[in-house]
Amino acid sequence: MSIPPFEELPEDGGGGGGFDPGEYPDALPGLEGNLRTRYTFNGVVNEQMPAVDFLGEVVFPTARMFVTHGANGKLRMHNKKPVDFCYGLTAFTIGQTVLQADDVSPWVANDGNYLLIDPHTNKSEVRTLISAEYDADQNDVTLTTNEATDVVITGFSGCDGASTPATATIEIAAATNGTPYTVTLDGYEIPYTPTTADTPETVASFLAGTFAGHPKLNRRFRFEVLADTVTITGLFGNLEVDVPLEKAHSAPVADPTVAPVLNGINPGPLDSGPYRVAYTYKDEDGNQTLLSPYFEGTIAANWDIEVAAVTPPSGCTVCWYISPAPYSDKIRFHSENDGSSFIFGSLPKLDDPVHPDVNRTGTEMMRVMAVFSDREESRSGTSRSNVLRASYEWSLSDQKKRHNRIDLAYRDASDDYRRIELRVHDKQHQAKIRKVEKKEINGYGIDNFFQAQRIAFGLLAENRDANFRYKWTATREALLLEEFDVVAITDAGSGVFNLPVSIESRQYSLSKAGLPTVTFTAPIFANTLYDDSIVERTIPVIAEEAADAGRTPTDILIIGNTGVSFIGGGGKARINWNNTDGNTGTSTTTFGEATITVA
């Protein structure tokens, strides 16, 4: 099995057709046509508008930019983008302190701040980093080619098992038109065939961009191109934390390596033609592996497709994918089951979820700039509360409407600059509330489908999943935080532990002309909100049960009557309690026909 060779594209694959590729912006020559500049602005203003609005409503949406005043008062422009993050390469057990990860480079350069482990799960914990080191196994990574004369390889070497990574280079000495080449990194082959438009420089750029896009390589290696040479740097290594883990974190689930097997066809509703079928595994946290190899089969009209059962790893389910139409080069999510044999009796739509672009089943770890907690909490690495008392609150909808559709109008340069309105939906939410709440985005600075798609899906995720804001007040070192800093929130009273949020606004209270307090407003943060992916992922807010949940009334000893208010028959009771474990606390509980038995 192998992936098909890359070739020069006849046109912009992301848009319509008919235009000479050289006529649309950023069309890159030869094999480089498989790449695109991440964000461009190609727009004209022909009606006068405030320049602030032009930047905020027209320019910034094309590149997910925002502006702040720095600590020195200067203006700073930023992109919304992922913070430093990595995925665990193995399971982490309770008590472990050295964590093997796919990219430790950000922490080798700067091991400050905090490491949030397994965010958005009930296993999250925060630790401080002691050290970060590259893995000496980087020196053993293989890099080969089928044409050693034209493609000059220098293999991996130089990793010292500490702060120096291994590097390798690919120098393109020649790019002969029509010659099939392959470059294989760590067992993953990139086949390509140059055209007359190619030069060593375009091939090198293509290789760097394509390796960087390869879902099985891009997390563990960095690719940089200079003229005709690609430099590959190993990134994987080990992170050592200060305090042993107190939660177990699961190992990444291996990508399925076997294509689905056709079990048969039955009379059904599908049209005739070839279909592609594949599957992923989905772990307990809702993360999926990469797609299995696909099976392609052709059926006559009025049949369906039945695939044989597959056996997922323990704790996983199987997500089935199929082409949304015969002859399509797309594949979309269809259904999820336990791996039993499955009949595709219908087809997904083009706007159904796309397949994962990265295997995210490993334990995610990310850098957070601070941790806020309302109490001492070992999971959060905090020894005391560092928020002002009773200042935590969260808002579900008072900041923005919960938009479940993004309408982004852009012009497609590859289609004679035709105006196109791209709509992306959260169908589940629309079905749930039986209402479409759309948000219109001015995308006239965008001139290609690929960029429009990334912007629109990112905004939908930001407006849906991240439209949950925490608000709290703190002081002292908290004054150093700035907009878009990501911090972890532990609001034990609400059962929220280590929730990553990104600071959106700060309000300083200066009433005493001395040390101010600052009130932060911060929506939920996830790296997947701001990467280049369009894959749909749920970002849950995990509210864990209170420590005293599940206790029977006889477990609770009420101490004294002072401060206890109790109304039977549906009211509330606030009680100070201690129990036979020696724990104490305050609980507010709603009772029905309540009876409290005093032990």
Next chain:
Amino acid sequence: MIDNAALQSILATATDFSLVTELYASNAVPSADGFDPPNAIGLFAAVEGITFRGETYTRLVQKFGNIKTTMTEEINSASVTFSNISREIAQFEFGGTGFEGLIIVIRLLSRGRSVALTDTQILFTGRCERPSSGDKESLTVHAKSILGSVDVVIPRRTFGPEDFKGRTPNDPEFEGFIHMPSYGSFTYPRIEKRGGFLGWWNKKQVIATQHYSSYSDLDAKKAVPIGFGRVQIMLVLIGAVDVGPFLQLRLAVGEGPIQDIINARSLDPALPLHPTSYVELYGLPGVLNGPDDPTWVAPGYYSRTAHIRGAADNSLLDVTDPAPEVVAVIEWLIITTPSAGVWNTQAWTNNPAAVTRFVWNDPDFFNLDANWIDDEYSTACWNFNSTKIFNTAISDFSFVEEA
């Protein structure tokens, strides 16, 4: 997060914090460490005895309002209420200086431990608005972010006849649009029917005279377009005249200097653009936007306006044809781009970071001194935007193996 260990230590442990406010001239600019009190024109605090950087702060602050900073569309803002009991503030406001337009800084410092600028934290930097009210006891000054305090519009001008810098029309750098009508006549032979059976046998050639005059689509309410990157637009008719076998055309693209005009074409297949009678002017200032042809319709340099001078062929002799609509792909403004991290290279670009920096820095827009812009961040933004990434919209199967 502000990465400053000394300040972090001060914030964590100091107990002698004070807020102060500083006023700087309207054209002051921050250094790498921010504004420096010795350069201020006013230093104020809420308590007596505060000195920092060798300067003493006057106790005139009655109250600091809340400061809000945000990354949303909302404009950062702050306010300070000064005591006017001593009348110093009234004198400051009425005595010539005035608060409006001054740069205001609100700083947090430790009276005992803050020595260097970096030992303090600037909570707000902005520009003062004109105080809306005051009395014998107090005067409150509101301030907004340096960007929010200026009413700047884009595009900067319209196709009106005036030059916003007051230049006269005979100045080559005049940037207004005045339509100078041109008119004339031409003669041509015409066959006329003179009766007879179905008019077949009685025809006569006569010399006909056709009068013409130029016309224009210039509209004082229409903005002169400004663009970035590469876009396709319909050009604006500065002037046209049907001189018989062809139409003379002069068409505006918009604000210059631009990089190129590509594939200009008439949308009327009956009136194609002449392949060689065609000149592109890229919107340079004054005479650089030439040479002009004074015999062509609507002559002039049209300083800083990119335009083309061309002709539409196949015009009928006996009718006045309307000018065809002309579209072109424009590689628009040449603006400042970074070279090795230094923003000093003029080039065409479609990078949104450069567009943003241009609008902040250009004299026709926010006109902020380059020192107001933290270019370390501009460069990071530029690099992030310009990274080439694999186009996953091409196919869902780029990296998926086939069984």
